[in-house]
Amino acid sequence: MSKDLLVELIDIEKVFLARKNFMNKVKPQKALSNIDLQIYPGETLGIVGETGSGKSTLGKIILGLERPTSGRLFIQGKEVLTSRTRSKIGSEYGFQMVFQDPAGSLNPQLRIEQVLAEALGTVESSPGSSRMVRLQQSLEEVELSKEFLNRYSGQMSGGQQQRVANARALLTKPRLLVLDEAVSALDAVTQSHLLRLLKKLQKKHNLTYIFISHDLEAVAEMSDRTVVMYQGRIVEQGESSTIYHRPKHPYTRGLKASIPIRDPRLAKTQRSLMRRDLLTNEEVPQHACPFVDRCPISDEAKCITATPQLTCVPEYSNHKVACHYYRDFDERFNQIGKG
Amino acid sequence: MAMTNEKLLEVNDLCVTYRIGKKSLEAVKGVSFHLRPGFCLGIVGESGSGKSTIAASVLGILPRELAKVNGEVLWGDEDLLRLSRARLNALRGAEISMIFQNPSQALHPMYTIEFQLEQVFDKVSSSNFSKGTLSVSEAMSMARLKCSKDILNTYPHELSGGMKQRVMLAMALMGKPQLIVADEPTSALDVTVQLEVIELLRSIIANENVSLLLISHNLGVVAGIADEIVVLRNGGIVESGTAEQILLEPQHTYTRELVGIRV
Numbered sequence: 001m002s003k004d005l006l007v008e009l010i011d012i013e014k015v016f017l018a019r020k021n022f023m024n025k026v027k028p029q030k031a032l033s034n035i036d037l038q039i040y041p042g043e044t045l046g047i048v049g050e051t052g053s054g055k056s057t058l059g060k061i062i063l064g065l066e067r068p069t070s071g072r073l074f075i076q077g078k079e080v081l082t083s084r085t086r087s088k089i090g091s092e093y094g095f096q097m098v099f100q101d102p103a104g105s106l107n108p109q110l111r112i113e114q115v116l117a118e119a120l121g122t123v124e125s126s127p128g129s130s131r132m133v134r135l136q137q138s139l140e141e142v143e144l145s146k147e148f149l150n151r152y153s154g155q156m157s158g159g160q161q162q163r164v165a166n167a168r169a170l171l172t173k174p175r176l177l178v179l180d181e182a183v184s185a186l187d188a189v190t191q192s193h194l195l196r197l198l199k200k201l202q203k204k205h206n207l208t209y210i211f212i213s214h215d216l217e218a219v220a221e222m223s224d225r226t227v228v229m230y231q232g233r234i235v236e237q238g239e240s241s242t243i244y245h246r247p248k249h250p251y252t253r254g255l256k257a258s259i260p261i262r263d264p265r266l267a268k269t270q271r272s273l274m275r276r277d278l279l280t281n282e283e284v285p286q287h288a289c290p291f292v293d294r295c296p297i298s299d300e301a302k303c304i305t306a307t308p309q310l311t312c313v314p315e316y317s318n319h320k321v322a323c324h325y326y327r328d329f330d331e332r333f334n335q336i337g338k339g
Numbered sequence: 340m341a342m343t344n345e346k347l348l349e350v351n352d353l354c355v356t357y358r359i360g361k362k363s364l365e366a367v368k369g370v371s372f373h374l375r376p377g378f379c380l381g382i383v384g385e386s387g388s389g390k391s392t393i394a395a396s397v398l399g400i401l402p403r404e405l406a407k408v409n410g411e412v413l414w415g416d417e418d419l420l421r422l423s424r425a426r427l428n429a430l431r432g433a434e435i436s437m438i439f440q441n442p443s444q445a446l447h448p449m450y451t452i453e454f455q456l457e458q459v460f461d462k463v464s465s466s467n468f469s470k471g472t473l474s475v476s477e478a479m480s481m482a483r484l485k486c487s488k489d490i491l492n493t494y495p496h497e498l499s500g501g502m503k504q505r506v507m508l509a510m511a512l513m514g515k516p517q518l519i520v521a522d523e524p525t526s527a528l529d530v531t532v533q534l535e536v537i538e539l540l541r542s543i544i545a546n547e548n549v550s551l552l553l554i555s556h557n558l559g560v561v562a563g564i565a566d567e568i569v570v571l572r573n574g575g576i577v578e579s580g581t582a583e584q585i586l587l588e589p590q591h592t593y594t595r596e597l598v599g600i601r602v
Binding site: 050254259270276 | 386480483484493498502505529530532541556557558560587
């Protein structure tokens with residue numbers, strides 16, 4: 001395995017066992033399949049997809065919080081999937097995670113001082129006075145005054161809570177932060193403040209970020225590379241600006257076309273790219289392209305029978321897409337529109 | 340759409356005060372607006388601005404013990420704030436219906452979709468002989484759902500968020516209402532599904548002559564449907580006008596701030 005990689009995932013698969021209802025037999029649900037992914041130190045990797053695409057599961061596997069069903073995980077060239085090493089990924093390699101719901105990730109019964117001291121206690125034991133200084137500094141870093149140390153999380157706004165969650169993660173001096181919808185619960189103004197702050201902290205501490213979000217715009221803005229996931233598979237990956245400005249996969253195109261427009265004259269004619277027959281709840285066949293039922297350019301011949309594999313797009317470096325027909329998108333889309 | 344000055348719903352000087360323990364909180368402070376038939380009025384504002392309180396008072400679903408409501412909400416020649424419970428019950432679903440933000444909470448987790456749709460059908464058809472109602476399958480196809488066993492026989496948790504919201508929409512449409520109140524109908528959905536629901540609402544307003552009172556904090560969603568917009572802040576109206584006026588030439592500094600933010 002290459003040495004300059006921070007994390008490498010090879011053919012990761014995760015299957016959850018779920019019951020349809022409590023009388024039925026256990027039914028395997030594939031949350032992730034065929035995930036190959038490389039993460040370089042110092043970069044921001046964006047993962048975008050809708051609910052149920054497996055993006056959070058992927059983040060948790062990288063942190064060792066979730067055990068993949070099969071596949072291999074390397075951190076700095078070392079395989080870490082044995083059960084003994086997996087649980088230590090967080091402390092040994094300095095990987096941390098910030099979750100979506102700030103209120104839910106802070107203990108409401110503890111003062112912020114206690115919340116932060118707990119995190120500090122896991123990595124070092126320092127005498128009382130210098131500990132206090134460390135805690136105050138950590139709040140300063142996320143642009144909160146030291147008075148907040150005496151508050152409870154319920155006495156703070158969502159944006160302030162999320163800053164505390166970030167401060168807590170940073171106290172352990174991490175190298176990699178998984179930001180799982182870290183700003184999605186906040187309103188637009190607070191979001192942009194926090195994103196700016198996160199970028200500043202990244203520079204200062206030379207952090208690697210995995211930025212997970214359902215918002216293609218925010219992901220493209222935050223990250224160097226973007227991975228687009230759909231139903232547990234990577235359907236497209238490449239440089240963020242290429243993904244955002246020149247998406248290839250029909251799903252990525254659909255995501256981009258769905259970003260709300262503010263101008264009422266344009267917004268009134270905004271149309272979804274997804275297919276418009278009556279919706280059903282039938283399952284997609286196992287060997288079909290996972291996007292086949294919503295794809296505007298899918299056909300019965302190829303898309304139903306074969307799952308497309310990620311292949312390189314020759315025009316751009318490091319750009320991969322999993323679609324049989326991405327080259328002929330415009331042609332096929334116009335044809336179907338007429339027919 | 341004919342340009343008329345006819346008013347379907349008229350809200351005059353609406354004030355809502357919540358009683359919280361011994362304290363009281365003025366959530367809505369003298370709000371007036373009206374909605375014309377066949378149009379969509381968007382109410383935008385941040386959380387805590389009183390948007391949902393307005394929606395709830397239009398439908399008379401604010402608990403009377405907790406909220407003191409003043410002013411008038413005129414529906415034809417009736418004042419919705421002073422109707423009897425029986426009349427309000429007959430009106431809901433048949434003349435005015437509602438779609439809520441979180442479809443997983445609005446649907447009963449222990450009953451099948453078919454049972455819940457039929458329950459609504461029974462309710463609206465008993466209070467709606469003259470106007471007629473849509474059948475379950477008609478309502479479903481209007482909400483762009485296939486009327487098949489794989490949807491009807493499922494429980495809410497087996498459907499995606501977008502499908503559940505379509506089921507809610509089918510329920511809302513069943514009584515052929517003149518007004519649908521939609522409180523953040525898309526904020527629990529993915530952007531791709533959000534756009535599909537917006538398109539759906541747009542086509543229903545255009546084809547079925549239904550009016551929509553759309554409540555949202557997302558200006559992009561409101562821009563896609565609303566003809567007119569009311570901007571709310573701290574329970575009062577800051578600015579109101581056509582969608583073009585509010586979104587392209589906002590006058591008030593607060594509206595400008597709202598519009599200036601990235602979606």
